[in-house]
Amino acid sequence: MHAKSAKMTVFSIETSTRVCSAALSVDGQTIASRMNREDSNHARFLSIFVNELLDELNAQSLSLDAVALSEGPGSYTGLRIGASTAKGLCYGYDIPLIPIATTEVLCASLMAKKELQDGDYLLPMIDARRMEVYTALYQLQNGQFVLENDIAAKVIDSAEALVYGNGRNVFFGDGAAKCKDILSQNADFIDAIVPDAADMGLLALRHLQDKRTCRTATDLAYYEPFYLKEFIAAQSHVKGLV
Numbered sequence: 001m002h003a004k005s006a007k008m009t010v011f012s013i014e015t016s017t018r019v020c021s022a023a024l025s026v027d028g029q030t031i032a033s034r035m036n037r038e039d040s041n042h043a044r045f046l047s048i049f050v051n052e053l054l055d056e057l058n059a060q061s062l063s064l065d066a067v068a069l070s071e072g073p074g075s076y077t078g079l080r081i082g083a084s085t086a087k088g089l090c091y092g093y094d095i096p097l098i099p100i101a102t103t104e105v106l107c108a109s110l111m112a113k114k115e116l117q118d119g120d121y122l123l124p125m126i127d128a129r130r131m132e133v134y135t136a137l138y139q140l141q142n143g144q145f146v147l148e149n150d151i152a153a154k155v156i157d158s159a160e161a162l163v164y165g166n167g168r169n170v171f172f173g174d175g176a177a178k179c180k181d182i183l184s185q186n187a188d189f190i191d192a193i194v195p196d197a198a199d200m201g202l203l204a205l206r207h208l209q210d211k212r213t214c215r216t217a218t219d220l221a222y223y224e225p226f227y228l229k230e231f232i233a234a235q236s237h238v239k240g241l242v
Contacts, residue, residue, distance in 0.1 A: 008208070009062045011053065011089060012200035015042045015082035016074025016102040017126060017174055019194045022049040024056060025201030032056045033198035042081045050085060064093045066214075068204035070195055071099035073134040073151065073228035074126050083225045090220055097215040097223065098207045102126060103136040105195040105203065106173050107145045112199045114190055116140050121148075121164045125175035131156045133175035134228060137164055153229055156182065163187065 012023045020042040023033035034049040057064060069086040072079045090097045106124035110116070118140050126134040133156060137149035154162075156178045163169050169186050171179055172193040180189060207213045215223050 007062070008065050008205060009057070010066050010068050010098070010201060010204045010208075011050075011057075011064055012068040012070075012197040012204060013046070013082045013086050014070040014102075014105060014195050014197040014200065015046060015078040016070050016072055016105075016195060017078065018075075019196070020045050020049070020078070021195075021197040022046065022053055023197040023200065024053050024062075025204065026062065028202040028205045030198045030201050031060070033196075035196065035198070037194075042078050046081060046085055050089070064089070064095055066096050066098050066204065066208055067093075068098040068100055068197075068200050068207070069225075070102045070105045070197070070200065072102055072226035073128070073153070074102050076227060079225035079227065083223070087220055087223065090215075091217070094217065096208075097220055098204050098213065099215065099223070099226070100200060100203050100207060101136070101151060101226065102195050103134070103138075103151055104145075105197075105200055106193065107138055108199040108203055109196045110170070110172050110190065110193050111145070112196075113193065116170065117168070118142065119167045121167055121169045123162070123164075123169060123171050123176075125171060125173040125179070127173075127175040127178075128153055128229065131178060133173075133178060135175070151226075151228065 007026045010025050014021045018039045021035040023030050036045040067086045067089045103124040120140045122138040128134050136151040138145040139148050170188050172190040
């Protein structure tokens with residue numbers, strides 16, 4: 001087993017949407033991070049981020065204790081790239097994988113950038129193409145977001161299916177814009193919130209304490225990201241391909 005450092009060091013990876021990011025955290029606090037917002041470049045940039053952050057790890061004489069992965073739902077290709085990289089690091093360093101729902105990561109990124117109040121309902125939304133989003137319902141309680149309704153794919157066709165309770169409903173993520181035309185009452189939209197690996201440190205520590213949510217070498221080989229929906233290959237429009 002890899003030698004443990006006195007501090008808990010986690011490598012976090014987020015590739016579920018158009019944004020690609022990676023980060024190093026020590027005891028839940030981010031010490032280095034990278035992000036690229038160029039669409040469809042995850043395979044190119046993630047390997048660069050990994051090398052740069054591992055150099056940072058070595059420069060600070062830290063030992064890696066776990067890898068946290070934003071596991072979806074989200075982009076099928078992005079999730080595959082993130083998962084394969086995360087599993088490679090786990091095998092190489094002989095450390096556990098910590099899968100974290102992307103909706104949780106979005107909530108953490110929102111709270112890192114905006115002030116919220118207890119009782120607020122948080123509805124992170126990830127674009128699932130057409131008029132669908134991946135979403136879940138969380139409520140802010142004692143400064144922590146608590147899952148109220150499980151993650152699901154929803155068709156955006158009625159306000160009644162989206163608004164909860166009489167409190168403030170906060171919509172955010174790259175799928176939230178689809179709801180603006182049908183929602184007005186009790187709905188606040190916060191733009192420019194993306195899932196960011198730099199906000200995963202504290203989440204990783206909490207999940208690491210719950211052994212049920214971690215993957216060790218015994219079951220790492222069989223781990224797959226949380227796709228939620230089956231992948232459907234579209235017909236190529238490139239000449240010469242069938």
